[in-house]
Amino acid sequence: MDILPILRALMRNKTGALLIGLQIALTIAMLCNSLSIIEQLGQRMRQPAGIDEANIFVLSTAFVDDPPDLKARLLGDLAALRSLPGVIDADTAITLPLGGNSYGEGVSLKPDQRYPTAVGNLYFDTDHGLATYGLKLTAGRWFHADEVIDLRFYENRYPASIVVTQELARALFPAGNALGQQVWLTPTQSSRIIGVVATVAAPGGGKSQSMYLPEMPINKGATYVVRTKPGTQAAVMRAAQDRLFELANQRVIQNLVPFTEIRARTFQLDRVVSIVLTTVCALLLAVTACGIVGLTMYWVAQRRPQIGVRRALGARRIDVLAYFHTENLLIAGAGAVLGIGLGMAVNVQLAKNLELTRVSVAYVCAGALVVLVLCQAAVLWPALRAASIPPAVAARAQ
Amino acid sequence: MLGYYFELALRSLRRNVVLTALMIGAVGVGIGTSMTALTALRSMSADPIPDKSARLFTPQLDAWGPQSARPDQGANGDRLPIGFTYRDAVALMQAHRAPRQAVMYPVGMDVRPARSRPFQAEGRATSADFFPMFEVPFASGAPWGQKEDDDRESVAVLGAKLAARAFPQGDAVGKTLNLGGRDYRVLGVLKPWAPLPRFYDPNSGAYSEGEGFLIPFSTAIARQITVVGYENCAEVPTGGWEAHLNSSCVWIEFWAELPTAAQVRDFRTWLHDYAAEQRQLGRFHWPPRVDLHDVVDWLVYNKVVPGAVRAISLVADSFLVVCLLNAVGVMLARFASRGKEFGLRRALGASRRNVFLQCVTESATIGLLGGLLGLALTALGLTGLRSLLGVTDPTSAVHQLVSLDSGMVLITLVVAVAATVCAGLYPTLRASRVQPAWQLKVQ
Numbered sequence: 001m002d003i004l005p006i007l008r009a010l011m012r013n014k015t016g017a018l019l020i021g022l023q024i025a026l027t028i029a030m031l032c033n034s035l036s037i038i039e040q041l042g043q044r045m046r047q048p049a050g051i052d053e054a055n056i057f058v059l060s061t062a063f064v065d066d067p068p069d070l071k072a073r074l075l076g077d078l079a080a081l082r083s084l085p086g087v088i089d090a091d092t093a094i095t096l097p098l099g100g101n102s103y104g105e106g107v108s109l110k111p112d113q114r115y116p117t118a119v120g121n122l123y124f125d126t127d128h129g130l131a132t133y134g135l136k137l138t139a140g141r142w143f144h145a146d147e148v149i150d151l152r153f154y155e156n157r158y159p160a161s162i163v164v165t166q167e168l169a170r171a172l173f174p175a176g177n178a179l180g181q182q183v184w185l186t187p188t189q190s191s192r193i194i195g196v197v198a199t200v201a202a203p204g205g206g207k208s209q210s211m212y213l214p215e216m217p218i219n220k221g222a223t224y225v226v227r228t229k230p231g232t233q234a235a236v237m238r239a240a241q242d243r244l245f246e247l248a249n250q251r252v253i254q255n256l257v258p259f260t261e262i263r264a265r266t267f268q269l270d271r272v273v274s275i276v277l278t279t280v281c282a283l284l285l286a287v288t289a290c291g292i293v294g295l296t297m298y299w300v301a302q303r304r305p306q307i308g309v310r311r312a313l314g315a316r317r318i319d320v321l322a323y324f325h326t327e328n329l330l331i332a333g334a335g336a337v338l339g340i341g342l343g344m345a346v347n348v349q350l351a352k353n354l355e356l357t358r359v360s361v362a363y364v365c366a367g368a369l370v371v372l373v374l375c376q377a378a379v380l381w382p383a384l385r386a387a388s389i390p391p392a393v394a395a396r397a398q
Numbered sequence: 399m400l401g402y403y404f405e406l407a408l409r410s411l412r413r414n415v416v417l418t419a420l421m422i423g424a425v426g427v428g429i430g431t432s433m434t435a436l437t438a439l440r441s442m443s444a445d446p447i448p449d450k451s452a453r454l455f456t457p458q459l460d461a462w463g464p465q466s467a468r469p470d471q472g473a474n475g476d477r478l479p480i481g482f483t484y485r486d487a488v489a490l491m492q493a494h495r496a497p498r499q500a501v502m503y504p505v506g507m508d509v510r511p512a513r514s515r516p517f518q519a520e521g522r523a524t525s526a527d528f529f530p531m532f533e534v535p536f537a538s539g540a541p542w543g544q545k546e547d548d549d550r551e552s553v554a555v556l557g558a559k560l561a562a563r564a565f566p567q568g569d570a571v572g573k574t575l576n577l578g579g580r581d582y583r584v585l586g587v588l589k590p591w592a593p594l595p596r597f598y599d600p601n602s603g604a605y606s607e608g609e610g611f612l613i614p615f616s617t618a619i620a621r622q623i624t625v626v627g628y629e630n631c632a633e634v635p636t637g638g639w640e641a642h643l644n645s646s647c648v649w650i651e652f653w654a655e656l657p658t659a660a661q662v663r664d665f666r667t668w669l670h671d672y673a674a675e676q677r678q679l680g681r682f683h684w685p686p687r688v689d690l691h692d693v694v695d696w697l698v699y700n701k702v703v704p705g706a707v708r709a710i711s712l713v714a715d716s717f718l719v720v721c722l723l724n725a726v727g728v729m730l731a732r733f734a735s736r737g738k739e740f741g742l743r744r745a746l747g748a749s750r751r752n753v754f755l756q757c758v759t760e761s762a763t764i765g766l767l768g769g770l771l772g773l774a775l776t777a778l779g780l781t782g783l784r785s786l787l788g789v790t791d792p793t794s795a796v797h798q799l800v801s802l803d804s805g806m807v808l809i810t811l812v813v814a815v816a817a818t819v820c821a822g823l824y825p826t827l828r829a830s831r832v833q834p835a836w837q838l839k840v841q
Contacts, residue, residue: 015730022723023724026719026723029716033709034709041706064510064516153642154635154639155637186634250516251516252508252518268787269704272783273704280710287427287428287717290423291724294731295728297416
């Protein structure tokens with residue numbers, strides 16, 4: 001196939017080619033950036049919580065009658081929950097992996113450090129935490145009952161023993177010798193790392209550097225986490241509410257939800273954004289394909305006499321077909337080169353302004369390839385129509 | 399004449415149904431997508447109090463010093479603390495450097511209605527100027543004043559939803575309501591009100607529903623009602639409520655209305671002097687660092703709109719451009735293939751201007767039809783968006799925002815017509831340049 005005559009023909013019809021080329025460039029730039037955002041959101045949404053997600057539910061309760069024996073009431077609630085049939089274990093909580101609330105604290109290796117070595121999310125648990133969440137210890141041990149201290153508003157003390165996630169352990173002690181080390185959460189309070197657990201997602205789904213503190217919140221409002229045997233969750237959720245009301249009627253129970261709901265809430269916006277972006281990408285490809293079909297149809301109609309002449313002079317149908325496909329490839333190829341450049345440029349801006357990671361060149365090229373194939377497919381129908389123009393048109397036209 | 403052109407346009411649109419459908423479809427889909435995204439973005443990043451946002455300011459003060467690198471202070475502690483310590487908030491209120499100013503913090507309490515089950519609600523402890531300063535609309539009753547603040551009175555203003563739930567039988571004003579075990583006299587009930595994003599406290603949930611109840615700040619402090627929302631401590635206090643009040647924890651928001659540039663300048667100077675004074679008193683061991691943000695600035699500073707949402711609107715806008723490029727191409731094809739028609743009209747005495755007007759009318763007609771289609775698609779897109787966001791309650795504030803209002807409908811149609819006419823300008827110009835003789839000769 002000779003490219004030169006096609007190029008010459010294109011030069012005589014610059015506007016149409018320019019429009020299609022620009023459109024393809026924009027399409028590629030948008031497509032690869034959107035795909036890269038969708039991919040990043042997907043990674044965030046798919047991250048495991050690091051706990052027994054399927055069998056955990058959560059509920060919040062608040063006593064409305066200011067009980068003087070608050071701690072005993074909370075312990076009573078927990079004992080009642082643990083004794084329900086189907087329950088593996090139950091514990092109190094303030095923050096949850098992938099949950100909405102978060103607390104953070106800087107961790108230093110020396111008491112007088114200017115900046116903390118790492119910042120960790122705080123989880124507050126008792127000796128029941130390990131079984132309640134189904135955490136995996138990779139080193140050391142979990143808390144004993146006598147290590148658990150009370151946590152009251154504005155009476156904050158930090159405990160003598162803490163458990164850290166392996167990510168926080170690595171951030172603090174890259175050599176891997178975190179177990180048994182002493183760290184400072186404030187300049188005056190030191191704690192010893194007695195255990196290391198496998199990856200647990202952070203509240204809100206951020207960096208997985210977290211620590212577990214053996215502290216039981218003593219507060220009118222409490223959050224309970226309950227882990228059940230597989231298949232019993234729905235029944236236990238109903239039973240739990242009834243049992244707690246039996247123990248104390250003057251209370252509010254709300255947010256009784258399975259853990260899966262907490263995950264869904266946290267990632268709701270990410271889900272919406274990726275669905276919207278996917279829809280826009282699909283529409284974009286459809287519109288671009290339609291545009292190519294429309295304009296090529298017009299070109300075919302415009303060149304009917306010329307096509308007839310070429311056919312009369314011996315060009316085969318496949319030659320006509322090849323002409324339109326090559327022409328489209330030239331335009332789309334030029335558009336793709338522009339689009340790859342534009343896509344990378346847009347991505348640099350996006351990464352800078354919107355805190356997204358940079359897209360790889362391979363991603364952009366893959367996007368360009370998809371669009372090129374789509375363009376070739378779109379041009380097929382008008383090209384087939386062109387190929388079916390009979391040579392006799394040449395004789396009729398003038 | 400325009401009516402005649404309109405009729406011609408409709409007739410020509412009917413002639414080539416495929417091309418017409420392609421064009422109207424492209425314009426419609428483009429408009430529908432970008433308007434859906436625009437509405438969504440508007441709902442998340444709109445100026446929540448447009449007529450006042452440039453006059454409302456929240457200051458920042460370095461109460462921790464450069465030594466402390468807290469989680470949200472940036473890598474090197476270059477960001478100032480967000481919010482105020484109790485000491486500084488009280489000092490700001492007492493200095494009274496603004497015609498209107500208010501302190502506030504989010505609280506959660508159990509509500510115990512006389513006749514139904516107790517429930518938890520979120521509200522806010524604030525001071526009297528909150529209501530006039532933020533133009534909070536009242537359905538009945540009135541806000542409290544300076545006197546109630548000074549006397550730490552047990553008064554409350556209820557949000558529309560909480561009032562309806564706690565007093566289903568009717569007007570709550572004048573009645574008492576038990577909040578967290580204490581009786582409060584209800585002074586007023588708000589109309590549904592929830593600025594989105596909640597600019598005055600974006601770190602305690604920028605897209606939460608409106609306040610359930612509001613009580614005086616001084617009363618809440620006296621009753622030791624804890625903050626339920628954003629709080630940050632450079633050093634964790636021990637020793638109960640008094641220690642918390644004297645600690646370096648920041649948890650109180652402060653807003654001031656500063657109508658003139660001179661007042662803004664004075665306020666900033668005063669703030670700087672205050673920080674310098676605290677240094678002289680030996681409380682701060684570092685040079686003064688202060689800042690002052692208006693509403694829009696504050697939302698940007700706190701990164702309220704997620705990056706991915708802004709990316710969506712960028713993508714949707716480029717999508718509209720692609721759709722318009724598409725329409726230009728197809729329009730070019732339409733007009734070019736009708737060279738004969740235009741040549742004939744020119745030969746019969748139509749001026750270039752006539753042909754031009756005819757083509758513009760046709761473009762505008764396509765734009766209008768595309769706009770109508772776009773409107774339908776926008777409505778469809780917004781319905782989809784609402785169901786994705788799980789917004790089912792039609793009275794909720796988010797629902798109101800993620801909806802088409804008459805202004806949006808008008809904007810959509812105007813944008814559609816204007817964009818299509820602009821896109822059609824080049825094809826139109828080319829069409830009107832047709833030489834009558836040349837076109838006729840081809841026959």
